[in-house]
Amino acid sequence: MGQQAITLLQLNQKIKGIIDDAMLSSIWVKAEIGELRVNRNGHCYLDLVEKDEAGDHLVARSRAIIWAQNFRMLKAYFESTTGQPLTTGLKILVKVTVQFQEVFGLSLIISDIDPSYTMGDLARKRREVLMRLEEEGVIDMNKELELPAVVQKIAIISSPTAAGYGDFVNQLENNPYGIKFYYHLFPAIMQGEKAETSIAGAFERVFEYAGFFDAVVLIRGGGATIDLLCFDSYWVAYHIAQFPLPVITGIGHERDESVADLVANTMLKTPTAVAAFLIERAATFLQMIDEKAFMLADMVRDIIEKEKQRTANFANAYVPLVKMDLQKRKSRLDRMMGRLPVSVSHRMGKEKYVIQRFGERTKNATSSIFNGNRQLLIQYKTNLRVFPSRFLHASRQKLDFLEQSVHFNDPQHLLKRGYSLTYVDGKLVKDISMINKGEQTTTRFIDGEVTGTVESIKKYKNRN
Structure with missing residues (x-):
């Protein structure tokens, strides 16, 4: 070392x-x-x-x-x-x-x-998010959706415990016009590190029922600037921009708009402002309907008055025409009544002649049919005399043929001609497959029987 x-x-x-x-x-x-x-x-x-x-x-x-x-x-x-x-x-x-x-x-x-550096960095991030959404071509997609005249079925994305959510619901339910709104809360975390993922997930859950709702409302009750940073995130803005329903924001901040506000269909400052917007929009529509109803009622009344006058004028002009038509019809009936006796007499004479002709034809036809049937009966009588004897002769010939066939097919007759019959266990052997080697057989001739044991079997090919 x-x-x-x-x-x-x-x-x-x-x-x-x-x-x-x-x-x-x-x-x-x-x-x-x-x-x-x-x-x-x-x-x-x-x-x-x-x-x-x-x-x-x-x-x-x-x-x-x-x-x-x-x-x-x-x-x-x-x-x-x-x-x-x-x-x-x-x-x-x-x-x-x-x-x-x-x-x-x-x-x-x-x-x-230096606080200005931090503020500038946050603004830079917001600009980068907006530029990315613009490059992807989605930044104005939600804004281009048409907001219904009455937004009555509302999907709400908010924290269930937020005061802003309670104020929003209370204002909808107690609106001065008595308008009924249908809403459902899709809860989400609205601040902190998990807020971005939670809000995006809430939009995905709303998407499953997009066909039922008229719009989506994204609300919270305000807070410090750092609590609202999630609304500047890319994924929250991306879900809003591409969502198939109009999105209305009421995030509750006093500073410049968030990225979520900039891509949403409609941006309002607070949840209560969103509620007031929806109520006034529905009330305006109802007012328009009422005005249209009054206009329609006035138009109908005008039409009815005009039709009444037209009907009266038509009635006044129609009475002389009816009287003239009735007079023409009466004259026509009088002329027809005058011609009726002559017409009836002529028609009766004509029908009488037709009946006479029909009677003559009926008589001739009956005679012809009677003569034809007589000849037919004579022919049937002749056939009845000849047919039994012919039938009996043919039946006798058929029986003779059957009797001869039975005689030729009798085993005794076959044995006389030199043929033999072989049996195994009492059963007649009809082909070689019914015999096995070693079995005992009995062969019958015309004048006796022979009993033996099968030692070998030789099978021929099929012969036609």
Whole structure:
């Protein structure tokens, strides 16, 4: 072990000397707050980080401290200027002094902060989100949807415990016009790290019932600027811009519009302003309907009066025409009555002649049919005399043929001709497949029987 070595303390003292000699004080540093905590003594401890351009990986990290006395002033200054507290995720511009201690290592002591840098970074992020939505061609999609004249079936995205939600529902239900609104809450977290995912998920649940609702209302009851950052996020704005129903926002902020407001179909400041907008819109429609109804009633009354006058004029002109027509018809009937006796007598003579002719034709036809049927009966009588003897002779010939066939097919007759019959177990063998080797057979001849055992079997090919 010939190498020379120094202690850890000596090494840290050398590092501290190098840093002290470098006089790294009053340096403005840009960083992102990765973690922040305040202890019971009022000192603020921060974990400052820097990420790559994609924002996925850390490229630098350092501890920082704001001592209690300085932290009280910087905190109040930052919040009053930006409208939001110091919290994780914010990018800040701070004046630091680099300090190295042998026990605690490297620390950055923060002595000042520039709130305008943080505000500019938030505005930059908003601009980037808007530019991305515009490049994707979706930024005006929801604005181009036509908002119904009466928005009566409403999907609400809000926190169920938010005061703004309660005010909105109360104002709808107790509107002075007695208009009935149908609404359903799709609950979502409206601030914090999970707000962006929760709101996007609520829009996806509303989408499943998009055919039922007229519009979507996105509301919350106001809050600090940092609580409303989720409404500047890309995914919330993306879901609003591409949603197939008009989206109305009432986020409750007093600053400039959020990205969600800019891409929504209709933007209003507060939940109560949204409720008032929907109520007045429906009331305006009802008023228009009432006005149209009055106009229609006036038009109908005018038409009825005109038709009454027209009917009266027509009636006055119609009476003489009716009298003239009746007189013409009466004269025509009188002429017809005068001609009726002659017409009836002529018609009766004509019909009498027709009946006489029909009687003569009927008599001749009956005689002809009678003579034809007589000849037919004579023919049937002749056939009845001849048919039985012919039928009996044919039946006798058929029986003789059947008797002869039975005689020729009698086994005894076949045996006389030199044929034999072979049986196995009492069954007549009709082909070789019914006999097995070793079985006992009985062969019958005309004058006796022979019993034997099968020693071999030879099968011939099929013969036609």
